[in-house]
């Protein structure tokens with residue numbers, strides 16, 4: 371077993387980490403941290419538990435520690451981070467300097483040159499950037515990121531489409547309220563409404579996608595030159611980001627060829643990796659957030675409505691934003707780090 375901890379364990383994403391890790395066959399959750407206000411409390415006292423399964427009893431009684439490298443037991447091999455990015459950018463380096471490997475969901479440094487930004491089924495080889503990072507920063511530990519939830523939802527399908535020469539992508543998102551955190555949007559703002567702006571989300575989708583689809587040369591990642599334009603919208607669903615994608619390709623594949631490419635997208639031999647990675651619906655009114663977000667335990671990507679347009683291919687894609695889009699993505703990266711000997 372690998373001993374693991376969660377930084378920011380009491381938050382919305384932190385609670386998903388607890389839920390996923392408490393049932394994990396290879397990771398033993400021994401350590402939870404949060405803000406100075408929560409440190410010293412038991413996890414049950416500090417966390418306002420909002421996940422739809424009971425709080426795991428062995429975690430409920432853990433003492434919440436300060437988010438400080440000195441507070442982490444020496445036998446912890448891997449830390450997951452779900453801190454607010456403003457906090458993460460101040461503290462994550464300290465953990466890496468102290469020798470901890472951090473699999474982080476926070477958005478700071480996702481596009482930094484020497485930070486691997488990884489979806490294991492798409493670009494597992496980018497993890498080797500850790501060697502460059504360790505050389506440059508002198509760390510014994512490492513910092514690895516997973517992408518933004520809207521980006522993760524779309525990129526597995528784009529990686530499959532790249533076989534046909536990915537040139538230009540337009541995407542419009544319909545994002546669930548859980549993406550903004552528990553207190554992110556009020557019910558008076560979102561009920562009977564759609565918010566046509568999510569700060570910073572569009573540029574994250576546009577840049578992170580290009581890094582993920584890029585090629586690792588051994589020294590750096592050459593970003594893919596696909597042109598991505600995103601329009602991001604908050605809608606009154608609880609979980610599950612649905613996205614409408616239009617892709618212009620160098621080739622002119624049939625709908626059947628695109629569906630085959632989606633269905634053939636390679637899975638990974640990791641405990642949390644879904645197989646198939648992409649579930650394709652023939653029904654034109656699927657995927658839907660309420661019906662389809664838990665495919666593959668919340669780790670699969672769903673696609674549907676694949677059709678040809680004058681300039682390429684149009685389809686819809688969906689993933690669970692706090693599982694595949696956040697905590698589950700970091701756990702999957704942790705499994706890859708363990709399998710590939712980085713811990």
Ligand SMILES: NC(=O)C1=CN([C@@H]2O[C@H](COP(=O)(O)OP(=O)(O)OC[C@H]3O[C@@H](n4cnc5c(N)ncnc54)[C@H](OP(=O)(O)O)[C@@H]3O)[C@@H](O)[C@H]2O)C=CC1
Pocket residue numbers: 377378379380381382383384403404405406407408409416437452453454455457475476477518519548549550551552691692695696
């Ligand atoms: N919600 C989502 O769907 C997604 C969120 N993310 C990202 O994940 C991260 C966490 O988001 P979310 O879980 O919603 O955030 P929350 O605000 O719900 O949780 C934040 C966590 O960080 C802790 N924390 C806050 N301030 C400090 C501090 N100064 N020092 C140490 N710990 C601190 C909190 O502890 P305490 O309880 O003591 O305050 C809590 O555990 C963010 O970077 C977010 O952008 C990414 C993808 C999706």
Ligand SMILES: N[C@@H](CC(=O)OP(=O)(O)O)C(=O)O
Pocket residue numbers: 455475476477517518519520545546548549550568571574691
């Ligand atoms: N912005 C995303 C959630 C999020 O926190 O993203 P990021 O991990 O890039 O900060 C949403 O609203 O659904």
